[in-house]
Amino acid sequence: MLSTRLKALKSVFTPNRWIGALTLLIGGVFLKPVILQIYHLFPQAAGQFTGWKDAISAFGLLTLPQVMLGFAIVLMSIGIFLRARVAWSFTLILLIAIGLFSFLLPTTLYHVGLLSVLDCLCLLWFWREFNQSSLAAGTLFALVSFTSLLLYALCGSLYLGDQFHPAINELSEALYFSTVSMSTVGFGDIVPVTPASRLFTVSIIILGITVFATSISAIIGPMIGGNLKRMIKGRISHAMRKNHIIIIGATPLARSVYTGLTERDETVTVVVPPGVSHDYPAEADVIVDDPSANKTLTAAGADKARYVLVLRNDDSDNAFIVLAAKEVVNAETRIIALVNSDKNLSKMKRVQPDIIFSLQTLASEMLLRKLSGEKMDNENLMDLLFQESH
Known part of the structure; x- marks a missing residue:
C-alpha cells in the first residue's frame, strides 16, 4: 500500500510539474507589486493625465518591462508543464532577466531573484525532462513574443x-505605427525625427524580424519536423528489418x-x-x-x-499470433511462444511454435526440487524452460 502511494505521488510530482509551479509562483510574486501599484495609483491619477506620455511617466519606465517579464514567465509556466523544449529555453532567458532586474535595480524583490536562481538551477539539472516539441508550445511562444513586442512598441x-x-x-x-514597423512594411507616413526615436524604430524592426522568424519556426518546425522524422524513421526501420528479432508484446518480460x-x-x-501502453524508448x-x-x-x-x-x-492471443506468424515467416525463422498458465501448455503445443517456454512450470519445478533436496544442472534447467513443441 505504501509503495503504491509513493508511486502515485512520484507520478504527480514530476520535475516538469513542480518546476512549472515554481515558475508560476515567481511570475505571480514578480507581478504583484506592479498590479498593486496600478490598482492604487490609477483611480487617483486617472483624471490628472493629459496624455499617454504622462500616464507612462506616472507609472515609471520600469513598470512596462516588469509587466512584460511577469506576464511572459506566467505564460511560459504552461509550457514547462507541457515539457516543451522551446518553453524551457525561453523560461531560462526570462529567469535570468528577472534575476538581474531583482538584484541590480532599486527594488525590494531580492527574494524573487533568489527563487529565479533556484528555478534556473532546477531547469538546468532536469533539462532532459523537457524534450517535447509541440505545436501548442510553439503557439504559446509566438503569442508571448508577439504580445511583448507589441506592448514595447505601443508604450515606446x-x-x-x-x-x-x-x-x-x-x-x-x-x-498603426507599431504594426507597420514590426512588419517592416514602412509606409513612411510617420517618420522618426530625433536620434532616440530613430533608434527606437530600428529596435522595433530588428525585434519584429526576430519574433516573426522564430515564431514561424516554433510553430511550423514541429509540424514539418514530426512528419519528416516519422518518414525517415519509417524508411530506416524498414531497411533495417532483416535478419532481426521481433518481439510481440509490451509486458515487463518483453521489455x-x-x-x-x-x-x-x-x-x-x-x-x-493498439490501445496498449508501453515504455519502450x-x-x-x-x-x-x-x-x-x-x-502487421x-x-x-x-x-x-x-x-x-x-x-x-x-x-489465447499468443496462440492466434503464432498461427498468423506461421503463415508469414520463412523456413529459417523460429517462433518462440510464452505460456503464462500451465493449463494452456497442451493447447499451445497444438499450434506448434518452434519453442514453448513457461516461467510458471520452471518456477514450480525448481521449488519442488529445492524442497526435496534434488540438484538441478543447467541442462535440466534449459529443458524445463524451453520445450520443443514438435
Whole structure:
C-alpha cells in the first residue's frame, strides 16, 4: 500500500510539474507589486493625465518591462508543464532577466531573484525532462513574443510621440505605427525625427524580424519536423528489418528481453497492439498494430526475421499470433511462444511454435526440487524452460 502511494505521488510530482509551479509562483510574486501599484495609483491619477506620455511617466519606465517579464514567465509556466523544449529555453532567458532586474535595480524583490536562481538551477539539472516539441508550445511562444513586442512598441511610441512627424498622440496612431514597423512594411507616413526615436524604430524592426522568424519556426518546425522524422524513421526501420528479432508484446518480460537484446547490439522490432501502453524508448522500432494480422507481421519483416518472440500476457492471443506468424515467416525463422498458465501448455503445443517456454512450470519445478533436496544442472534447467513443441 505504501509503495503504491509513493508511486502515485512520484507520478504527480514530476520535475516538469513542480518546476512549472515554481515558475508560476515567481511570475505571480514578480507581478504583484506592479498590479498593486496600478490598482492604487490609477483611480487617483486617472483624471490628472493629459496624455499617454504622462500616464507612462506616472507609472515609471520600469513598470512596462516588469509587466512584460511577469506576464511572459506566467505564460511560459504552461509550457514547462507541457515539457516543451522551446518553453524551457525561453523560461531560462526570462529567469535570468528577472534575476538581474531583482538584484541590480532599486527594488525590494531580492527574494524573487533568489527563487529565479533556484528555478534556473532546477531547469538546468532536469533539462532532459523537457524534450517535447509541440505545436501548442510553439503557439504559446509566438503569442508571448508577439504580445511583448507589441506592448514595447505601443508604450515606446506613445512615450516618444513628440519625436515623430506627425506626432503620435493617440493609441490608434501608436498601434498603426507599431504594426507597420514590426512588419517592416514602412509606409513612411510617420517618420522618426530625433536620434532616440530613430533608434527606437530600428529596435522595433530588428525585434519584429526576430519574433516573426522564430515564431514561424516554433510553430511550423514541429509540424514539418514530426512528419519528416516519422518518414525517415519509417524508411530506416524498414531497411533495417532483416535478419532481426521481433518481439510481440509490451509486458515487463518483453521489455526486459528488448533491453537485453539491444545491449547485445541485436536489431529488434517491437509489435504492440493498439490501445496498449508501453515504455519502450523513443528510438525503438515500434509498430502499433494488430500482431495477429498478416499485414502487421509482414510490415515487421517476419519473413526476414531470425526469431519471432510472442510474449503477451494472454495465452489465447499468443496462440492466434503464432498461427498468423506461421503463415508469414520463412523456413529459417523460429517462433518462440510464452505460456503464462500451465493449463494452456497442451493447447499451445497444438499450434506448434518452434519453442514453448513457461516461467510458471520452471518456477514450480525448481521449488519442488529445492524442497526435496534434488540438484538441478543447467541442462535440466534449459529443458524445463524451453520445450520443443514438435
